[in-house]
Amino acid sequence: MTSRPRRTTARSIADDLRSQIRDGSLAPGEALPTSRELAERYGVTYKTVGAGIDVLKGEGLVVGEQGGRRRVRSDRAIVWNLTAFERGQRRDSPSGDDWSTAIRDAGRDPVQHVTVTSDHADDKIARWLGIEPGAPVVQRVRLRTVDGEPYQLATSTFPLDVAEGSPLMEERDVSMPGGILASIGHPQVRVRDEITIRMPRPEESEALKLPPGTPVAEHVRIGFGESRVVRVMVTIAPGDRHKLVYEMEV
Structure with missing residues (x-):
């Protein structure tokens, strides 16, 4: 046959x-x-x-x-060392924050496009910050590009009394040695990270120019001051453009 x-x-x-x-x-x-x-x-x-x-x-x-x-596809992934990011001797300077410095050290070109809004905390933000839902907050949204291409969408949310009257209200890429929070009297003493892998929302796909089928990592970093949470930063990082690195003693 x-x-x-x-x-x-x-x-x-x-x-x-x-x-x-x-x-x-x-x-x-x-x-x-x-x-x-x-x-x-x-x-x-x-x-x-x-x-x-x-x-x-x-x-x-x-x-x-x-x-x-x-x-x-030809995107070049960046190595994002989350152990070193914002830890110890931060590398912030007037020319760029800790993230921008790390990207520049890797021979790449970082740019951050910043918008600032006043808002009210939804249930999730309120839980992270330890405040009442509906309490006033300030949000800094940064579209981070590397070599002209979008790589991250980072939204930092602060209680109003932390950000009000400080450089955090300025709608530009502002940085200071040691970090802005430390410079305005609200230093972070420890952080908690939460990472979720998921498919992007439509607005995230549009902002980051994601091809179909590209998952993202949602990295939540909660920054604790001496007596309360002073910031929560939610970063959306496309899976094809990042290698997330942690180092820890065992």
């Missing part, structure tokens, strides 16, 4: 191209063959080729460009 040849499907096209991406045959940033070339190679229709490419887009391996060309 003669076996029938295996039919090429969108899934098998995706499997083949995925293997080429993983073994480096298709390098980061390299353009995929055109739909015509792939249709001829696999003996299928353009529609089947498109469905196979959509599988890879959904996995975050391939991105589309204006004009219809598709390329292998």
